[in-house]
Amino acid sequence: MDLDLAQVRAFVLAAEELHFGHAAEELSISQQALSKRIARLESALGRRLFERGGQGVRLTDAGRRFLGPARQALAAADRAVAAVLDVHRPLRIDVWGHLYAPMRTLVQVAAHEPRLQIGHGRDLPSVVTALLHGDIDAAFGRVHPPLPRGLTHRLVRLEPVDVVLNTNHPLAHAPAIRPEQLQDSVLWTPGPLHRLDFLHRFTERFGIRDHIEDPNLGLEHCLTDLAADPRRFCLLPADVPLPPHPAVRPVPLVDPTPLYAWSLLWRGNGDHPLLAALMNAFDTEAQRNRWLEYDPTRDWLPGHHPTDTAVPAHA
Template identity: 60%
Template structure:
């Protein structure tokens, strides 16, 4: 039996929407033509892939067929690229630009194979979520958090990295000479937020959790502006990923936080009905990089995550994606 990839694509799109009308719109065809393709595929396979009474849903055979069907489409894309010399394009929007999200993507990209990423200018998570829902981008990368109206429920999320954050202070800050700090040590300092605090979910939750009442926010004018503000104000500190680069000339101190160590959760997000054929390849790349670099190491007695991130951690731990409780002792020098 030879599988017609046009029929397979019709099945995968319909499985993603569970609605023949919306699937036909995505494929730019009529609902009648789509139904004929699905019927032809079911005839070739001699199995029923969809139940159509009382709403559209996959049969057991359809559930079994779906992962392999997606792989078949991805293999077809790779075959076309190999024959034509073209490189498949995946549009990816990132946010949290001060924290340099593309450095994590770059470390995972080596495992992608022949895939070309097309970065997009995401302003923040709400704007990227809207772009994903509209179909303006294929993939989002950054820190996800609850959105008004629960709009994030329409998107699929995959936790890929938990990154320790440091306290960054200027040379005249009273704690500038510390080798390590506890979050509680910062209560007499002012948390500088390089954007409106209502848009910075992680910093707001950190300040609430550790009762840091002195907070300042302002417009996001880039990394240089952040550096100048911290360097000039001896009372201020901010949080910055331990692996993210600060300018060499800044004269700032980046001090590890311990007991507990706050972790910044990086995730991928996509819209399942518009799932890119090469998404599974990309996910494998992030998984391989994460295992090699221990991106998902987590110890409850040592680390801190906002409450909203715990559900993602538990869900992805259950998927066997490498989230571990390794029982290490609190030690700034042993952090991932």
């Protein structure tokens, strides 16, 4: 029998989400349309693939047997299309986390690669959606779980984080600051704290009680807000160039030094020919600039246990 790949794709997403509504959102179709696709697939196969009941959705034995080969069939189909259509197409890559300036790192690695088509995602969820829909080939920014199945990410840079303070802050003229010393200060966040994984983990780890949420309108807006209140601070990667501003200054964080993790994220097998070249370029720069150095006695890496001695390069 000939499989309808749209039906197979609907099945795979529903099997991974175990929620028809979420799978329909990923495909940008209605839940009714997704249910019809799966029903037609079940009819063609002569087997029920899902059990539907008051406890939600779960795979039948036939569904579990079908899932692995179904994923392989979709990957093979994607490779076949790419082989015909994508030979000369640029690598479409989105970046996110604009206040932290991910383009600094990407430009350093790929400044002379004209076949990159760079776009901007709003945040990690929007970038993940673009990847799953095939709108982009890869993405670059801070990755944190949970990620949908079928996506792969690779850590490419760990960057020390500085605290940026109002010059009238009591700690502003210290040569270095321990994160715990900021407990009585107010963290400025570029958006809702619960959606900013790194900053949320920082507040929990170091006991930061107060924060103020503003829209991410860029670095100048951030510095203007800091200048308005001597209790406020924000966190920025150490290499982010700060525009001159007489009312704020950066100070290194120590004991421990927080590390901001940059990763490359892609879908499926990463078949675009430029993706391997881009990863090799990241590897070269990481070795040259010691981007992946991590000392658990000195550094704090969110999600990485202090007793670990190595940073995973793949996840």
